[in-house]
Amino acid sequence: MSQLAYLAPSSPEEAAKALAASGARPLSGGTDLLVQLRSGRTSPSLIVDLKRIAGAVGIREEAGGFVIGASTSGAVLGEHAGLLRAWPGVVEGANLIGSTQVQGRASLAGNLCNASPAADGVPALVAARATCVIVGPNGRREAPVESIPAGPGKTSLAPGEFILEFRLPARPPRASDAYLRLTPRTEMDIAVAGAGVNLVLHEDGTVAEAHVALGAVAPTVLHVEAAGAALVGTRLEDEALAALAAAAQAACKPISDKRGTAEYRTRIAGVLARRAAVIAYQRAGGQR
Amino acid sequence: MSKIHVTTTVNGDPAEFLATPGMTLLDALRDELGLTGAKEGCGSGDCGACSVIVDGRLVCSCLMLAAEAEGQRVETIEGMAQNGQLHPLQQKFLEHAALQCGFCTPGLLMGAKALLDSNPDPTETEARYFLAGNLCRCTGYDKVIRAVLDAAAELRQERTPA
Secondary structure (H helix, E strand, C coil): CCCCEEECCCCHHHHHHHHCCCCEEEECCCCCHHHHHHHCCCCCCEEEECCCCCCCCCEEEECCEEEEECCCEHHHHHCCHHHHHHCHHHHHHHHCCCCHHHHCCCEHHHHHHHCCCCCCCHHHHHHCCCEEEEEECCEEEEEEHHHCEEECCEECCCCCCEEEEEEECCCCCCEEEEEEEECCCCCCCCCCEEEEEEEEECCCCCEEEEEEEEECCCCCCEECHHHHHCCCCCCCCHHHHHHHHHHHHHHCCCCCECCECHHHHHHHHHHHHHHHHHHHHHHCCCCC | CCCEEEEEEECCEEEEEEECCCCEHHHHHHHHCCCCCCCCCCCCCCCCCCEEEECCEEEEHHHCEHHHHCCCEEECHHHCCECCECCHHHHHHHHCCCCCCCCCHHHHHHHHHHHHHHCCCCCHHHHHHHCCCCCCCCCCCHHHHHHHHHHHHHHHHHHCCC
16 A cells, blocks of 8 residues: 655645646545545545645635635535525535535535536536636646536546636626436435526516536536527527427436436436526526 | 644644544544544445534544644534533433434434534424434434424523523
C-alpha cells in the first residue's frame, strides 16, 4: 500500500501545484472520495483539501449574479435566502443529494467532478448557464459547467486543474428555475432521470428565454437546446409542453439498468421536463 | 507514515491527537480519543450511526478525515448529558422505548439534536425527512419520531418563561 499524505493549502496556486503531481486527488466535501478510498477504488498518494482556500467555501453576490465557492456544502446553499430567491432550482438540485449528514459536507464541485450521469446538482446549473472558474498549473480559465463531465467518472479537467468557484449570471425580472428528479424512494436514492428548466419571461408572460438540461439519460448531463426553443414565445400552452417533452425525449440516450429501462428513463425525462417547466414558469410569475 | 497533529474542541473541551492522513474523524474519535459512542455501521455515509456535529453541522464522521477537523468544534453523544443529567432527547428515547439494540441510537440522538437546534417545532414529516439518513434495523422509526417530537415539546416548554 502506497503512503498517503494530506495537504490543506491556503492558496489556489499552491493547490494547483500539489494537484499536478501524479496520484493527487482533490477533496471538497469528501462524501464520494472517502467512500472510494475505503472501497479501494482509488488509492491516491496525496489528498489536497481545497476548503482552506479563500473563497472555496461561501456565497457572494457580484455584478447582480452569484459566485458560489466550489466546496460550499449543500446545507449552506439551502440557507442562503438570496440564492434561493434567484435560483431555487439550482438550490433544490443541490439539496437533493443524500441525507442531512451528506448535505452538511457535499459540494456542487464534488457532485460535478464525481461525474455521475445522475448527479442531481448538475442539470439545474447547466440550465442556469452557470460557468466554473478553473485553476490549474497554467493559471485560470472559465468554462461552462456542461463542458466538465466527459463521461461516467471522467472530467475534462487537465492534471492539476480544479474548480475554485461557480458563477451564476445576473437575473433579469420575471425569471426562475426548477429541478425535478424521479427516484423509487423519496429520500436517499439516485435519480432514474432528472430535469432542470430555467426560464425568463416577457412582461406579457410569454417565454423570452428557456434552457432545459437533463440528467441520468446519457453518459453526461444534456443541455437540450431544441427543448428550450420549444418554449420560447409560448405561455406554456399544452402544445408547447408537448413539444418540449418530445424534444427532451428525442435527446435521451440512456442505458437500461436496475433503476429503469432506457424506454422508461426516456419517457420520464419528458414528463419531468414538462413538470419542471411549469414550476419554473409559476415561480417566474407566469400564469397559465 | 508521518502523522498529522490535529487540534480541535470536542464537547467543549480542547482536544489534540495525532492522525494518519487517511484516518477518518470517526476512527480518531474512537481510537485516539476513546469516544466510542459514534458507531461505524456502513462506512459509506448511508446509515448515520457515526453522526456527530462539526461546527454546528450534522455530518457522518466516517466521511470526514480527522485532519479536516483542525480548528473545528466537534460535538458527540458523550457531550449530550450534562452533569449526569440526561438530555430530554435521551430521556424521551428511554420513555418511548425508541431503541432496542442501541447501535443506531447515538447517531439518531445527534441527528435529532441537530434537528431541534435548527427547528424547535418540527412537524412529523420534517422530522422523518431530516432523520432519513439515520437507519435503524430493529426498532423501526415510529417510536423514534414520537420520542423526538415529545422531546421537542418538552424543550419548548422549558424555554417558555413560566
